[in-house]
Amino acid sequence: MTALVFAGVVFVIITGLAAAAKLAPWLSLCLAVISMLFQLVAAARGIMADGQELAGHVQTILRVVHWIIDFFHNLYARHREDVEMILSEVTRIIDFFLNLCAAWYHEEAEQYTLAQVRAATNNFADLIGQGVSGRVYKGTLDDGRKVAVKRLEDGLRRAEDTFGVELALLQPLSHEHVVRLVGSCAEGEHRILVYEHVDKGTLRGNLDNNNAAAPPSWITRVQVLLGAARAIEYLHGEDVIHGNVTSANILLDRSLTPRVAGFGASVRQELGVPSEAVDIVQTEGYGDPEYDTTRRLKPATDVYSLGVVMLEVLTGQPPVRANNATLVSWALPSIQARKLKDVLDWRPTSNPTPGQRKALKMVAKTAASCLCRDGDSRRSISRVVKELEEALKLICNG
Known part of the structure; x- marks a missing residue:
């Protein structure tokens, strides 16, 4: 464990030095955030003997981190690009510590009664x-x-199948x-899955042209693509094919x-x-x-769908345009x-920096390679991750 903490310290120092040359005015604030994270993680480590308390403390860490990030966004709105570069570095540090926490403790999904679910959702009001496969309510x-709260509504037999598949697939996952997955409810004819609430909406909603007042920046867009690609890489490593990668599911x-x-469309791939x-x-x-022709699902199917999402991020356009032409064909x-x-x-931005232009060309090239009609000709998801990591570095370096 000492080695892990030492590695974390080294990681923080190297990251800070890399950012300092360009972001000196913000370095003290960034270091203050890092110091707070160290204190919070140290507190969490101190209660490792009690798993439930640790889980609650990790949630506290996340809430504080989110508050800090919100503070940066609000206070330095006029210096958006610089702040986002700092946040990119801080996010890498956060991911490092969250992975440590995940290795210490994995929270099991809970079982809820229908009465508890009704109370949590105000009787499915929101x-x-x-x-x-069903409707989703806030609770x-x-x-x-x-x-x-996802309430499966496709008839009991179909709902039971979907419920069983999602429960079996998601319970072992942690990324x-x-x-x-927080918990589930199977009572009478009701099949309900309870997930963490992710409160900033979908990628599709944030890219929508109606949200033109505050469109996501290029650094944010590439960060989101990279995170989604890492998730798919993780799923494939766990022999899970997602089957429905869309901007509405990010x-x-x-x-x-x-x-x-x-x-809802995911399957576990049989070994070999x-x-x-x-x-x-x-x-x-x-x-x-390829799936339309063969009716056989494989990891390359997720790569194709992620390629469509990349086009959405690059163009800001939906997967199907107003004239019913697909985004791919356009x-x-x-x-x-x-x-x-x-x-x-x-x-x-109407005038991308040289780093942004080079990065966006790289993302476009990766997207095109993901959209080959032949699945075996598409990029591997691991290579997609590496290329998006390189694109993000280009944007951060200007």
């Missing part, structure tokens, strides 16, 4: 979303935690970019950190089996052409012809 548990918290959700013969309904605009030809500027979203 509808916040609807998917292919608050007795201990004050905000949750998203900072995968939405966390949720953002207050610090705009992504969580991949929407596991390259693809699974399953029948899923693909979301319009994200459909893998944007991909321009990207392949090296005319990214013809389809690029200019809301973040």
